[in-house]
Amino acid sequence: MTIQNLVMALQRFWSEQGCYLAPSYDIEVGAGTMTPDTFFRVLDKRPWKVAYVQPSRRPTDGRYGENPHRVQKHFQFQVIMKPSPINIQQIYIDSLTALGIRLQEHDIRFDEDDWESPTIGAWGVGWQVLLDGLEITQFTYFQQAGGIDLFPIPVEITYGLERLEMFLEGKDNIFDLKWSGDVKYQDLRYLEEKEFSEYNFSGANIRILQKSFNLWEKEAQSLLRKNLPLPAYDICLKLSHFFNLLDSRGAISVTERVKFIAQIRNIVNQIAHKYVSKES
Amino acid sequence: MPSSHVKAALSQLKNKFEEDLSSLSVTFKKLKTYGTCRRLIVLCDLAIKQEDKEEIIVGPPKAVAFAEDGTFTQAAKGFAKAKGVSVKQLQVLKTKKGEYVGLKKVKKGKLTKDTLSSLVPQIISSLTFPKMMRWEESNYKFSRPINNVLCIFGGELISFTVAGKSSSDSTTGHRVYFPQKLKINSFQKYREVLDRKKVIVDQEKRRRVILNQIERKLIPLNAQLLPDEELLEELVYNIEHPYVFLGSFPENYLSLPLEVLSTAMKEGQKLFSVVRGSKQLPYFLGVADAFRDSKSLIRKGNERVLKARLEDARFFWKEDQKIPTGKRLESLGEVVFQEKLGSYKDKSQNLKKIVSYLADKVDAGKTKKELMQAAELCKTDLVTEMVREFPSLQGKVGGLYLKAEGYPVSVWKAVYEHYQPTGSDDASPSTLSGALLSIADKLDSIVGLAGVGIRVTGSKDPFALRRHAHGICKIILDKKLCFSFTRLVDKMLNVYGEKLECSKEEVKSYCSEFFLSRLQHIYESRGYRYDLVKAALQAGIDNIYYSFLRLKALDALKTSSHFEPLILITKRVNNIIQSQPPYKLKPDLLQEKEERELYTTFAIIKDNVLPIIARGDFTRAQKIILSIRSSINKFFDDILVMAEEGKIRRNRLALLQEISKLFVHIADYSQIVVEEHNKD
Numbered sequence: 023m024t025i026q027n028l029v030m031a032l033q034r035f036w037s038e039q040g041c042y043l044a045p046s047y048d049i050e051v052g053a054g055t056m057t058p059d060t061f062f063r064v065l066d067k068r069p070w071k072v073a074y075v076q077p078s079r080r081p082t083d084g085r086y087g088e089n090p091h092r093v094q095k096h097f098q099f100q101v102i103m104k105p106s107p108i109n110i111q112q113i114y115i116d117s118l119t120a121l122g123i124r125l126q127e128h129d130i131r132f133d134e135d136d137w138e139s140p141t142i143g144a145w146g147v148g149w150q151v152l153l154d155g156l157e158i159t160q161f162t163y164f165q166q167a168g169g170i171d172l173f174p175i176p177v178e179i180t181y182g183l184e185r186l187e188m189f190l191e192g193k194d195n196i197f198d199l200k201w202s203g204d205v206k207y208q209d210l211r212y213l214e215e216k217e218f219s220e221y222n223f224s225g226a227n228i229r230i231l232q233k234s235f236n237l238w239e240k241e242a243q244s245l246l247r248k249n250l251p252l253p254a255y256d257i258c259l260k261l262s263h264f265f266n267l268l269d270s271r272g273a274i275s276v277t278e279r280v281k282f283i284a285q286i287r288n289i290v291n292q293i294a295h296k297y298v299s300k301e302s
Numbered sequence: 303m304p305s306s307h308v309k310a311a312l313s314q315l316k317n318k319f320e321e322d323l324s325s326l327s328v329t330f331k332k333l334k335t336y337g338t339c340r341r342l343i344v345l346c347d348l349a350i351k352q353e354d355k356e357e358i359i360v361g362p363p364k365a366v367a368f369a370e371d372g373t374f375t376q377a378a379k380g381f382a383k384a385k386g387v388s389v390k391q392l393q394v395l396k397t398k399k400g401e402y403v404g405l406k407k408v409k410k411g412k413l414t415k416d417t418l419s420s421l422v423p424q425i426i427s428s429l430t431f432p433k434m435m436r437w438e439e440s441n442y443k444f445s446r447p448i449n450n451v452l453c454i455f456g457g458e459l460i461s462f463t464v465a466g467k468s469s470s471d472s473t474t475g476h477r478v479y480f481p482q483k484l485k486i487n488s489f490q491k492y493r494e495v496l497d498r499k500k501v502i503v504d505q506e507k508r509r510r511v512i513l514n515q516i517e518r519k520l521i522p523l524n525a526q527l528l529p530d531e532e533l534l535e536e537l538v539y540n541i542e543h544p545y546v547f548l549g550s551f552p553e554n555y556l557s558l559p560l561e562v563l564s565t566a567m568k569e570g571q572k573l574f575s576v577v578r579g580s581k582q583l584p585y586f587l588g589v590a591d592a593f594r595d596s597k598s599l600i601r602k603g604n605e606r607v608l609k610a611r612l613e614d615a616r617f618f619w620k621e622d623q624k625i626p627t628g629k630r631l632e633s634l635g636e637v638v639f640q641e642k643l644g645s646y647k648d649k650s651q652n653l654k655k656i657v658s659y660l661a662d663k664v665d666a667g668k669t670k671k672e673l674m675q676a677a678e679l680c681k682t683d684l685v686t687e688m689v690r691e692f693p694s695l696q697g698k699v700g701g702l703y704l705k706a707e708g709y710p711v712s713v714w715k716a717v718y719e720h721y722q723p724t725g726s727d728d729a730s731p732s733t734l735s736g737a738l739l740s741i742a743d744k745l746d747s748i749v750g751l752a753g754v755g756i757r758v759t760g761s762k763d764p765f766a767l768r769r770h771a772h773g774i775c776k777i778i779l780d781k782k783l784c785f786s787f788t789r790l791v792d793k794m795l796n797v798y799g800e801k802l803e804c805s806k807e808e809v810k811s812y813c814s815e816f817f818l819s820r821l822q823h824i825y826e827s828r829g830y831r832y833d834l835v836k837a838a839l840q841a842g843i844d845n846i847y848y849s850f851l852r853l854k855a856l857d858a859l860k861t862s863s864h865f866e867p868l869i870l871i872t873k874r875v876n877n878i879i880q881s882q883p884p885y886k887l888k889p890d891l892l893q894e895k896e897e898r899e900l901y902t903t904f905a906i907i908k909d910n911v912l913p914i915i916a917r918g919d920f921t922r923a924q925k926i927i928l929s930i931r932s933s934i935n936k937f938f939d940d941i942l943v944m945a946e947e948g949k950i951r952r953n954r955l956a957l958l959q960e961i962s963k964l965f966v967h968i969a970d971y972s973q974i975v976v977e978e979h980n981k982d
Contacts, residue, residue, distance in 0.1 A: 090610065105439075106437055109449070111449075115481075126478055127596070128592075128599055128600060129595075129600045129603075130591070131541075133540070133572075134304035136433060147433060147435040152570075154603025154607070155571040155588070155603055155607040155608070156606075165435060173436075174439065175437045175438070177437075189603070194606060194609070
C-alpha cells in the first residue's frame with residue numbers, strides 16, 4: 023500500500039457513502055476542520071457529505087526532518103457527514119476493512135477524546151481511534167462551530183494519513199513511507215521539513231508577522247462590514263497561520279496567546295452568524 | 303461511552319430503578335447493573351403487576367348519611383352518584399373523627415410490562431453525564447449516540463421509543479468479531495450468547511480476567527505491576543473482552559526515570575509498567591479488546607508506538623536539562639496563575655514567604671532555608687517540554703530535574719511532592735518539607751482566589767479548590783500538624799496585600815466557613831457520627847488537627863458509660879444559662895455549701911485540665927471534667943439557681959457559664975444527640 027493508494031481507497035469508500043470529493047483548500051490551515059468545506063457547511067441545516075485530503079500545518083511540530091514521527095506539515099483525510107448516520111461508527115470500521123486491515127487480528131479502540139478549537143469557536147464530543155495503540159483517527163460529533171449550536175449534528179472523521187500509512191507499511195519512520203511505487207515521502211518532503219522548520223523557529227521575521235497580523239485583522243473587520251463573510255473567513259485563516267508562526271518563533275506569551283485567540287474567534291463568530299443569516 | 307460515564311450511569315440506573323419501582327409499588331428482587339463501554343444493563347426480578355391498592359373515599363358523617371328510619375339520605379345518595387356507584391356499595395367507615403359513610407375501592411395494579419414501557423424510557427432519559435452530546439433530530443442528550451435499546455420482560459419485547467430508536471429484542475456481539483444481530487429473550491440467554499460472541503457482560507468478571515492474565519504473565523518474569531487502580535478501572539469498562547499481552551522496549555530507555563516511563567506508557571496507550579521492587583523492567587503489559595494475538599500484531603504495534611513515545615520523552619529529558627532550573631524562573635513570569643493575582647513567578651515568591659512563616663510555626667526551622675528554596679523553584683517545571691507533553695507529571699519532573707542538578711534531597715523531594723495528594727486516594731507528601739509546601743501552595747490559591755472573588759459555589763469549582771482544601775486537611779491529619787489556621791490565612795492576606803479586591807475580614811470568614819464545611823464532609827465520609835462531628839467542630843477549627851483529636855475523643859467516649867451523664871450534665875447546664883447575658887462570677891458571693899463545693903471542684907478541674915487541653919489530650923481532659931459530676935448533681939439537687947435575690951441568682955448563673963465555657967474548650971456537647979431522646 024502506498025499513500026496514494028490509501029487516498030484512492032478512502033476516496034472510493036467515502037464516495038460510495040455519497041460524499042462529494044472536494045479538492046484540498048488553497049490556504050494554510052492547522053486542520054481540515056478549518057477549511058470552508060467543513061466550517062461553513064456544518065453551520066446550516068442542509069445535508070452535507072464531503073471527503074478530501076487537506077495538508078495541515080503546525081509550525082511548532084517542525085523537527086528539521088530529524089524526528090521519525092513529527093512534521094510541521096502533514097496530510098489529513100477529512101470526512102464530514104451531516105446529519106451523522108446512526109451507524110457511523112460501523113461505517114468507519116468498514117472503511118478500515120476496505121483498506122485491507124483485518125481487524126480481527128488487531129486491537130481497535132475508541133478512547134474518549136473531546137475536541138475543541140477555541141480559534142473558530144467550535145467543540146465536539148467523540149473519540150480518538152487507536153489501532154494497536156497507534157492513534158489513526160479523530161472522530162467527532164460537532165456540537166458547536168462559530169459559537170453557534172449546530173443542527174443537525176455533523177460527524178467529522180479525520181484520518182491521519184501518515185500514521186495510517188505507517189501502520190499499513192509497518193514502518194517506524196515517516197520519511198521511509200512510499201507515496202507511490204517509486205516516490206518516497208523523503209523525496210517529497212524532507213527538504214521542505216528542514217527549510218520550513220528553520221523558517222518556523224528562526225527564519226520568520228517576527229515584526230513582519232506581527233504587522234501582517236494587525237493589517238489583515240483590519241481587513242477581516244472591513245470585509246465583515248462589507249457583508250462578505252466568505253472572503254473575511256479566508257483572512258481569518260491567514261491570521262490563524264500568522265499566529266501559529268509567531269507562536270513557533272516564541273514571540274507569544276501565555277497571556278497574549280489568549281488575547282490573540284479571542285481576537286480571531288470574535289471575528290469568526292461574527293462571520294458564522296452572518297453566513298447563517300445569509301443562508302436562511 | 304467513556305468509562306467514567308459508564309460508572310456514573312450504572313449507579314444512577316440502580317438508584318432510579320429502586321426508587322421508581324418502590325414508589326410504583328412494583329415488587330422487585332435482585333436488582334443488578336452491568337456495563338461495558340457499549341452497553342448499560344439493568345437486570346431485575348419483577349412482580350408480574352403492581353400491587354393492588356385499596357383506596358378509601360370518605361363521604362358524609364354517618365349521622366348525616368342515614369335518616370332515622372335507617373335509609374340513606376339525600377346526602378348519601380348525592381355522594382354515591384358523584385362517585386359513580388350505587389348507594390348499596392356505601393359502607394360505614396370508622397375514622398379518628400368518628401363514623402362516616404364512604405367507599406372502599408380496590409385499584410387494580412397495572413401490568414408490569416405496561417409500567418416498564420413508560421418507566422424504562424423515562425429513566426434512560428433522566429441519566430446525566432459529565433458531558434452530554436446531541437446527535438439526532440429530537441436533540442436528545444446522552445453520553446454518546448444510542449444505537450440500540452433492548453428490553454425484555456417475561457420473555458417478551460417491551461415496546462417504546464428512546465432518542466428516535468424503537469426498542470428491540472436483539473443485540474450485537476463484539477464490535478469486531480460479531481457485529482451481526484442476535485435475538486434475545488432472556489437475560490440468561492443474553493449473557494450466554496454474548497459470552498460466545500466475545501463480550502463479558504459482568505464488570506467484576508472482566509476485572510478478574512484481566513488480573514488473572516496479568517498474574518500469569520508476571521510470574522515467569524518474577525516481576526510486579528506498578529499498581530495503578532485508576533488505569534485498571536478505566537480498562538475494565540473500556541473493553542468488552544480483555545486480552546492481556548506482554549511487550550518490551552529497548553533497555554537503553556531505562557535511563558529515564560520510572561515516573562516518566564510509566565506516564566509515557568499509561569497516557570495514550572494505557573499500558574501498565576512492569577517493575578521488580580521499585581526498579582522498572584524493560585517490559586509493559588497491555589490490555590487489548592480482543593481474544594487472541596496469534597500473529598503478535600497487537601504486541602508489535604504497541605511496541606512500535608511506545609518506542610516512539612519513549613524516544614520523544616528522552617528528547618525532552620535531555621533538552622530540558624540544557625537549561626538549569628534557576629534560569630527557568632525568569633520565564634515563569636510569563637505563565638499566568640490568575641490574571642489579577644499575577645504569574646507563577648509571583649506565586650513562588652509568595653510561597654517563599656509563607657513557608658518561611660509556616661516552618662517556624664511547626665518547628666521545622668532546621669530545614670527552613672531548603673524549604674524556601676524549594677518554594678521558589680517548585681513551579682519552574684511548568685515551562686519544561688516534559689510537563690508540556692505530560693502535564694500529569696508536574697511537580698515530579700521539577701523535583702527530578704533538581705535532583706539531577708544535585709540539589710539536596712530536602713529541596714528536590716519537597717518540589718517533587720508538593721502537588722500531593724492529588725485525589726482522596728493519593729498519599730500525602732512523605733516529607734515534612736513536601737507537606738508544608740503543599741499546604742502553602744494550596745491554601746495560597748484558595749485565599750488569593752477568594753480575595754479576587756473566585757469562590758466555590760454549588761457545582762462551580764473551576765480551580766478545584768475543594769480538592770485543594772481536602773488535600774490540606776488530609777496532610778494536616780496525616781502529619782499531625784499543629785498551627786493556627788487563621789493566622790496562616792492572615793499571613794497570606796498580608797503577602798498578597800493590595801492585589802486583593804475583597805476585604806480581609808470577608809476572605810477570612812469565607813475561608814473559615816469553607817474549611818468548616820470541608821472538615822465536616824471529610825469526617826463524615828470517614829464514618830464519624832454527624833452530631834459528634836458537629837460537637838467537635840463547634841469547639842473551633844483554628845487548630846485543624848485538634849478538631850480531629852476532639853472528634854476521636856468523643857468517638858471513643860460514645861460507647862462508655864460516662865458518655866450519657868456527661869451529655870446530660872452539659873444539656874442541663876446549657877438549658878439554664880441559655881438566653882442569659884454573660885455575668886461575672888464573684889466567688890465570695892457563693893454562700894451555700896453545695897455551690898462552694900462546686901466552685902472549688904471547678905477551680906481545681908480548670909487548673910488541671912487547661913494545660914491538658916492545650917496539648918491536645920482530649921480523652922484525658924474529658925475524664926477530668928467528668929469528675930465534676932457529683933458536685934454538679936448535688937448543686938442541682940439542693941440549690942435553686944434562679945434565686946429571688948438578683949445578685950445571688952446572677953452569680954450562680956455566672957458559675958454555670960464558667961463551667962460551660964470550660965467544657966466547650968473540649969467540645970460542644972450540646973450538639974450531641976443522646977439515643978434516649980430519639981426513642982420518644
